[in-house]
């Protein structure tokens with residue numbers, strides 16, 4: 343597929359490159375396999391959760407590894423290879439899936455803000471309702487809810503809650519301060535909860551709108 | 564510390580992430596006297612637990628690992644300096660192909676597959692016709708013909724392949740008799756549907772270095788252009804669905820079938836007509 347054309351192009355480029363000796367080439371391949379391949383599960387799971395299907399996830403991971411191999415000289419040994427690979431993949435993802443209207447890599451802050459406005463100040467679940475929201479929730483529904491989050495929020499939730507990465511790692515992956523990781527994660531989880539609430543409502547566990555359950559809490563969050 | 568400030572640290576508290584111990588103390592104090600923030604904290608914890616419990620880490624598909632490793636080798640082998648050192652060229656590991664096909668065939672198939680794939684892609688883009696289905700199928704053909712993934716069923720005994728398929732598939736597929744071709748394997752892996760129980764069946768026919776995949780699925784699961792569907796239901800065998808030399812699609816009221824091969828359009832059409 344597209345991948346095959348890319349291989350062909352890469353081969354052409356590779357041929358134009360400075361000639362390495364055979365030993366250097368083998369060394370390069372060995373180092374690459376030792377250092378980069380072990381992170382495939384992390385990358386694959388992130389790709390899978392972002393694209394929502396196996397084929398696209400495989401494509402994305404393959405493309406990432408090809409680029410990584412191609413630009414292997416640019417990786418500084420001893421630095422965070424996982425973050426390096428992640429950033430390559432994130433760029434590929436953005437290039438492929440961003441909405442045409444948006445600038446590459448830029449969050450649509452209006453959209454995020456609107457989404458956030460609808461969530462904020464809605465402490466819509468009282469304690470006795472929370473069990474109804476979380477009980478009988480299926481994997482599909484969690485995934486669907488996750489897919490509704492804006493990318494910036496989805497990313498941190500996937501990294502923290504599915505992939506189990508630390509805030510420090512996430513900050514490294516995304517080039518954002520730890521404080522931003524904290525607040526995005528808090529908001530991301532809250533948005534997700536709102537979506538789960540909608541499912542619970544659809545299934546009849548809860549009646550009404552989130553605001554019917556609102557606690558008077560104007561100052562908060 | 565007020566509610567707003569507290570909320571900024573709730574996630575860190577949920578995740579047991581390091582925060583300044585003074586801040587942590589203040590956050591905890593606030594939570595202990597503010598019912599709303601406490602509720603918020605509990606809910607966030609519960610949300611995290613729900614995500615963790617429901618969404619599991621997936622294993623990396625074997626064919627992905629293999630194909631990445633093979634691509635790295637391909638890139639490496641493509642380097643002119645490297646090509647000259649024969650002792651470093653290890654054959655790709657694809658044990659299943661060595662069972663079914665002589666080595667020479669593999670290389671030919673690989674080249675053909677690359678050619679076919681780029682042709683397909685162009686056509687698919689042009690017509691946007693059953694695009695997702697076809698590209699998934701071609702991926703599958705591609706990875707099998709390159710030895711990157713192994714069909715679940717593989718045997719020199721066509722009867723064995725038939726029996727295996729019949730016992731594993733969720734529907735009864737059609738076994739075409741293709742003159743001079745033999746069924747050497749099959750896979751039930753679904754290359755393009757991501758939900759439901761629909762299992763596609765791919766029968767692999769071989770004659771020398773010629774490969775034909777017959778892909779079948781229940782009609783109700785196939786998504787396709789209405790025009791194409793109408794033609795299929797009329798009993799037509801369509802060879803121009805993606806205007807390619809080696810893709811054909813037809814069906815019955817129950818089943819949708821496609822053929823993908825490394826033959827020319829004329830040859831595939833001729834062979835399939837003899838096969839009916």
Ligand SMILES: [Zn+2]
Nearest residue numbers: 565566597600
């Ligand atoms: Zn409070």
Ligand SMILES: [Zn+2]
Nearest residue numbers: 755763779780
């Ligand atoms: Zn199918």
